[in-house]
Amino acid sequence: MIASSGTGDPATADIYRLKRGTPKTMKVIFAVDDSKYSDYALESVSSRPWPTGTQFRLLSVLELSRQSEEIHEKLVAGVKQLLKTKADMLTTLHPGSQVDTRIMQGSCKEAILQEAGDWGADHIVVGSHGRKGVQKFLLGSVAEGLLGQAHCTVEIVRLKNAKSE
Template sequence: MFDRILVPVDGSEHSRRALSVAATEFETNEIVVLHVLDPFRAASTTEEAVWNSDYMDEREREAEDLLEEYAALGREFDVPVRTELARGSPARAIVGMVDEFDVDHVVVGSRGRSGIGRVLLGSVAETVARRSPVSVTIVRPEE
């Protein structure tokens, strides 16, 4: 049994599946659902980099809505879920939150890229698995 499990989420089906696995496959007292708002990625996906407070406030509102979706999903599994929002590089923030939230285990979804796609794009899940001070379960896509 784990006292606290960290589940990083990004709105993808992969992260929803990770929450489902954490809630159904592991015994835990609490799941911490974490969304990392990466201001550098958010700005680079717009037509022009917009570094103003209105833009970031909107991204934060979207992130809060996303976290509420995951909290509702956790309630469906009858598991205590706490939501948290962090800012920064996703892999670095996830690993940093392991100590901050005193978690025993991380369950993270993966898109399941392989070969050159993984090499070129990197993998948050892989980086978390290599750098995490606690055990990590990587949930791959269903085939």
């Protein structure tokens, strides 16, 4: 940040880093689905300068009750592919970070909370209205459920001026 402060003086940058201390490495969960909101969330948040050693976990939840074996396999394969592309994107952007993926079965909100608790996440990133929430007061129902219950910080990413769409 200091590099852009006008001077670009490396000496100042060092002082700045000392003052701020090494930021604690964070564990970040991205809730991913195939909506444009989720794409945008990942894009905008991954563009930030995450420090080396940040751990990302891409989480996708299948909410449907278990289908026939064949359909289920197909679904999982599709989601796996989606997560893989996004994970690759993250790895290219942040070579020093660890990226893993996870697919869960059940309710979205419960799954995200459970994962955040078990893994000890520091930050959860969700897109504003995922596919369920359009009717729900402009805020995704998943995002709203997380707000009051998550033990860590929750970032709700909204397409700017999405409201007017």
